[in-house]
Structures are given as C-alpha cells and as structure tokens.
Amino acid sequence: xxxxxxxxxxxxxxxxxxxxxxxxxxxxxxxxxxANPSRPKLDALVADFGITATQNNLEAVTQAEVIVLAVKxxxxxxxxxxxxxxxxxxxxxxLISIAAGISLNRLEAMTGGHKRIIRTMPxxxxxxxxxxxxxxxxxxxxxxxxxxxxxMMEAAGKALWVAEEDGINQVIATAGSAPAYFFLFMxxxxxxxxxxxxxxxxxxxxxxxxxxxxxxxxxxxPQLSISQLREQVTSKGGxxxxxxxxxxxxxxERLVADAxxxxxxxxxxxxSQL
Ligand SMILES: NC(=O)C1=CN([C@@H]2O[C@H](COP(=O)(O)OP(=O)(O)OC[C@H]3O[C@@H](n4cnc5c(N)ncnc54)[C@H](OP(=O)(O)O)[C@@H]3O)[C@@H](O)[C@H]2O)C=CC1
Ligand SMILES: O=C(O)[C@@H]1CCC=N1
Numbered sequence: 001x002x003x004x005x006x007x008x009x010x011x012x013x014x015x016x017x018x019x020x021x022x023x024x025x026x027x028x029x030x031x032x033x034x035a036n037p038s039r040p041k042l043d044a045l046v047a048d049f050g051i052t053a054t055q056n057n058l059e060a061v062t063q064a065e066v067i068v069l070a071v072k073x074x075x076x077x078x079x080x081x082x083x084x085x086x087x088x089x090x091x092x093x094x095l096i097s098i099a100a101g102i103s104l105n106r107l108e109a110m111t112g113g114h115k116r117i118i119r120t121m122p123x124x125x126x127x128x129x130x131x132x133x134x135x136x137x138x139x140x141x142x143x144x145x146x147x148x149x150x151x152m153m154e155a156a157g158k159a160l161w162v163a164e165e166d167g168i169n170q171v172i173a174t175a176g177s178a179p180a181y182f183f184l185f186m187x188x189x190x191x192x193x194x195x196x197x198x199x200x201x202x203x204x205x206x207x208x209x210x211x212x213x214x215x216x217x218x219x220x221x222p223q224l225s226i227s228q229l230r231e232q233v234t235s236k237g238g239x240x241x242x243x244x245x246x247x248x249x250x251x252x253e254r255l256v257a258d259a260x261x262x263x264x265x266x267x268x269x270x271x272s273q274l
C-alpha cells in the first residue's frame with residue numbers, strides 16, 4: 001500500500017486501535033502523526049509505536065496528506081472550526097472520518113466545502129489487526145483515494161464498502177458497536193461461571209477461549225453456515241439443546257434485533273442533531 005503522510009486528529013481509543021494495526025502491518029511510524037489536546041495518550045502512542053505526536057492540530061494537519069477525523073462526534077464541529085480559524089489549508093488533502101452520526105454533507109459544511117472526504121466505521125479489534133471497517137464515498141472520490149483508504153483499513157483488519165451512506169449506520173450496528181455486544185455476553189457468562197464456583201481467572205479463561213474458538217470456527221469454515229456450526233454442537237436431547245431452547249424461549253433473536261435497531265436509530269438521531 002501507499003504510505004501517505006497520515007495525521008490522526010484525536011488520539012483516543014479508536015485512533016490507538018487503528019495506529020496499532022497500521023504499525024503491526026508495517027506502515028512506517030514516521031509517516032504517522034497524532035494530535036490530541038492532552039499529553040498522556042500521545043506519550044503512550046509515541047512510546048508504544050514510535051509515531052510522532054503533537055498537541056497542536058494545525059501542526060498535524062499541515063504535515064499530512066491524509067487526515068483521520070477521530071474526535072467524538074459532538075466535538076467534530078468545534079474542532080474543525082478551530083482548525084479552519086487557525087488557518088488550516090485542506091486543499092489537496094484526503095479527509096477520512098471515523099465518526100458515528102456525522103454525514104458527508106455535514107462534514108463538507110463543517111470544513112468550508114471540502115469535498116475530498118471518505119466516511120468509515122472501524123471497530124476496536126483493529127488494535128490486533130482483527131478490525132472490521134465499513135467505508136462509504138460519494139461517486140466523485142477517485143479510485144486512488146478509495147484504494148488508499150481501503151488498504152489503510154485492511155492494514156487493521158477487513159474492510160467492506162457500502163453502496164449507500166446509510167449503510168454506514170448499519171455497519172455501526174453490526175460491527176462498530178458490536179464488539180461491546182460480545183463483551184456484554186461474555187461478561188454475563190463469566191459472571192454465571194463465577195457464581196457456579198470458578199475463580200474470576202478461571203471464568204475468564206473458559207469464556208475467552210470459547211469465544212475465540214467459536215469466532216475462529218466461523219472464519220475457518222466458510223462452507224458452513226453459522227447455523228450449521230451451532231447444530232454441530234447441539235446433540236439431540238443433550239445439554240446445548242436445553243441452553244438454546246432457553247435463549248429462544250426468552251426471545252434472544254428479538255433482543256438482538258432491538259439492540260441493533262437502537263444503535264441505528266441513535267446514529268440517525270446524531271446525524272439529524274450534529
Ligand atoms: N470506540 C469505538 O469503538 C469506535 C469509535 N468510533 C468513532 O471514533 C471517534 C473517536 O471515538 P473514541 O476513540 O472512542 O473516543 P475517545 O474519547 O477515546 O477519543 C477522542 C479523543 O479526541 C480528543 N479530542 C477532544 N477534543 C479534541 C480536539 N479539539 N482536537 C483533537 N483531539 C480532541 C480527546 O482528547 P482528551 O481525552 O484529551 O480530551 C480524545 O483523546 C468517535 O467519533 C466515534 O464515533 C468509530 C468506531 C468505533
Ligand atoms: O458508541 C459509539 O458511538 C462509537 C461508534 C461505534 C462504536 N463506538
């Protein structure tokens with residue numbers, strides 16, 4: 001992939017995940033700069049990955065060819081306004097937003113009409129190179145910019161383009177927010193395992209190894225549907241069948257659908273507010 005000079009504006013959880021993925025895949029550390037108002041997260045990024053860091057957004061933007069907008073959605077307008085007021089020149093630069101709930105139209109307005117923007121939705125497993133990122137760009141974005149953005153995200157995992165901008169909100173519900181769903185499920189399982197007598201470490205080991213194994217079974221067996229993998233575990237008249245029956249009787253499918261719809265609705269609500 002091309003190693004364009006890359007700036008992350010906002011050095012929080014998601015930037016750290018993406019930077020880690022990039023460095024792990026061989027992106028040169030001296031082509032990455034991160035900007036953040038407070039120092040500790042920057043110091044940790046410099047220590048862990050050898051990138052450059054600054055508390056001055058303008059300095060990062062000036063040096064970069066590609067700028068990743070990685071502040072909280074609610075901070076985006078004020079951050080960009082300050083940047084433009086400070087004299088930032090965005091011409092010739094590709095902007096990549098990772099923010100939930102801010103449309104390309106809004107980003108264009110917030111940047112004084114800049115049109116070279118790609119919208120993405122990554123997730124935190126990018127930290128380990130196991131991320132999943134959705135991407136969307138308007139038709140005028142060049143092939144070279146699309147390819148760069150895709151390979152940048154693929155350095156941290158897998159990437160999937162969506163055909164409509166609202167597809168990004170569906171990616172949020174299915175991948176961006178979704179690591180937390182699995183963590184919640186694992187928390188509940190670990191809690192129950194502890195209540196049944198395992199130590200906290202034993203419960204975590206049992207749950208984490210099983211989750212890892214299950215995810216790897218899905219990835220390693222594309223010829224099998226996820227339902228078939230579940231059926232392989234479920235002996236007739238056995239223990240798993242009883243657990244699955246309990247999940248189904250308690251409406252697991254509806255719970256999951258409602259939770260994913262709530263995430264999409266919140267993303268759309270943010271889009272209408274910000
Ligand atoms: N976390 C996730 O799983 C995912 C998050 N996202 C998106 O990523 C974006 C960042 O989220 P996340 O990393 O979780 O949030 P964090 O709060 O961890 O990171 C945001 C960072 O932005 C910094 N910041 C605040 N104001 C400014 C400013 N004016 N200029 C530069 N930096 C600033 C904050 O600094 P300080 O703390 O010092 O104030 C903080 O380090 C959001 O838009 C979110 O929607 C997308 C996909 C997944
Ligand atoms: O919770 C959020 O709003 C962000 C976007 C996806 C994951 N975290």
